[in-house]
Amino acid sequence: MTGLVLKLAPNERVLINGAVIENGNRRGRLNIVTPGANILRLRDAIHPGEANTPVRRLCYAAQLILSGDISMADARAELGAGILQLGAAMNDPESTKIVRAAFKAIEDNQPYYVLKSLRQLLPREEYLLSIAKRPPSPDAIAAQ
Secondary structure, three states: OOOOEEEEEEOOOOEEEOOEEOOOOOEEEEEOOOOOOOOOEEHHHHHHHHHHOOOHHHHHHHHHHHEEEOOOHHHHHHHHHHHHHHHHHOOOOHHHHHHHHHHHHHOOOHHHHHHHHHHHHHHHHHHHHHHHHHHHHHHHHHHH
16 A cells, blocks of 8 residues: 555644544554645644744745645745745755755645655754854954
């Protein structure tokens, strides 16, 4: 059987095509065989107030597509522009590979894979933002 396999923890919730589904008391497994089904694990969802960085905002936009709140057609331009900006800012080889995968997922009309790719950039973004917030070292100030 082909398709997406979801392994769910006890009582875990998942959003499938706009319907919230909750697993029972035991671990579960769902085989999603319908191509193009919109799926979002609610434990991984970014809440609106948490969409406060460039990558998180793009993840949130992809989530809105998966939840059915906006269409891929309506979000395509914003997602594409945002991902291109990420590619300019995160230009190491691994980030470039991830950005390309996210952009290809937009072209292929696959919002789940857009989100999956973008989520890989969250730790990198957090690291870059932490560096930007650090005060300059005394050696760096003296060098100026």
